[in-house]
Amino acid sequence: MLFFASLIAFVVVLKRSVRADRTSTRAKALAIGVPLGVALLALATAPRGYLLTKTLGAMAMPLGLVWCALAGFIALAYWRDRWRELPALCVVFVLFSLAGSGFVADLLGGSLERAYASDPFAEAPFDAVIVLGGGTDEAYGRIQLGASGDRVALGARLYHRGLAPRLVTTGSAIAGFSEHDAAAATERIWREMGVPAEAIVRLEGARTTSEEAVIHAREIRARGWRRVGLVSSAQHMPRALALFRERGARVVPLAADFRSDAPRWRGFHDLVPRGDAAARIHGACWERVGRLAGR
Template sequence: MASVALIVLAVILGRALVRRRAVLARWQVIPGWIAVAAMLVLAVALSPGEFELRKFVGACLMPAGLVWLGLLAFARILARRAGRPLAGVALALWLLFTLAGNAWLGNFALERLQRGYANVDPLGQGQFDAVLVLGGGVEVSDDGSPTLTAAGDRVVLAVRLFRAGRTPLLLATGPYLLLPGGVATSNAAATAAIWMQLGVPEGSIVLLEGPRTTTDEVLALKTAVAERGWQRVGLLTSAWHLPRAMRLCRRYGVEAVPLPADAVGTPPPRLRFLVPQQDGFQSVQTACWETLGMLAGR
């Protein structure tokens, strides 16, 4: 983290020197640039080493990194040729792009969402009549084969709960899908297929096909509980998704025990995470989507 702080300070000092070069004497400018160089050298010395520097350079050469550097250079060019207003707009766009793809910010937001659920042990919550796994953990390829998504931990955790004897029934949910060639299936059926491949008997799986949103899934669970008379059910989804899901359960009068999967943690203080990247965009968007969903009551 010290290397990151030194780089930021070097950038701030360098920018100040460039902006005030017309009013500063040479004897004032030269020590300033020596200080900038010294901070950058110290940042390299304090960095984890050549491996981390390669990762940083590689991140800068990726499409998002090139756009990030290009926006910063564009803001600098506008500052010199078009004046401060346009440069300020370009700099604001650069800052927005930086935040939108920042892995630290995205994971911090997700950690705030999952607070209160992340430390819950799903295997230590007792016995259930059934456990509902919310959709999103599986996707279906064009040939109909199911694959796990980034949220696939919830699908595997459900099997662990079943194998540990915590529940006799696993509930899969998800919308209907029409594959190329007119073949119909559903995300719920895809989840069930993976469970059976992992040794869960078909008779221990209940499909709740059709729901497209979290609200639909909660309402489908409410109907299933009323029809089957289950007394204690678990609701299994990503830890950061549980606040919205449990809020909907309370709204519609569904009593369910939250079971968190794939809780996220803050990325380590590495130089590469200064650069906007895929993981950052994904986590920031997920956090924004969950927050928007809660505000909209969906």
């Protein structure tokens, strides 16, 4: 809020200082003064050191540049007394700021992840551990861990700790969208991590979490497994757990890939939209929409 109040005060003072000349002087002062004022506010309110560097860097990234441009448009609308445009610009500016805020990302993500923060290695041994797809990727013909690769790593760690005698993987290529076979890639990486072939169960045919729940519930009943763990990203766990339980599969949540932390306000740094924060907000919203859709 200090930033928004300071920006308004800056524009008011700047407007009054050049009231006598309402043409070229105003345009030049605005073109130079607004970016300079925003930069000075960043220097004045952002924490010193590493975080300050990160803040200024965020302002130089695409989202940060758009954010600065929106601030400039607000100043220009006020300068030219375009009161009809000003409210809409302010609403867009605030929404854009919130959509890329690290503080908002921690709030939304944490509300999904917090309930699953227990230590998976403190659990009793399982008959099997299911690792949902999405933890691998492929680029330039090379298989690699993806953004949710901690899922795959946690499965291998549970095996080597003696908690998961069997690891179960699913995931199939989606025609017209991706040719990447997640189950095959996961199995290959597990083998490279020292998990023997006889400890891996690979199930084909699932493309969505809902389809995975159906296939795994059927497999659990067929094999008579009594204690089964479910590994997925922490944000994804509430939706995955609900889908499994709807299919009659009682599983123990083993969350991986935590992306949020306890919300902590970092001043100006949390006002500048960042791509990583926007991605986390997108993920949290996606999970909520998916839960409502039942998929």
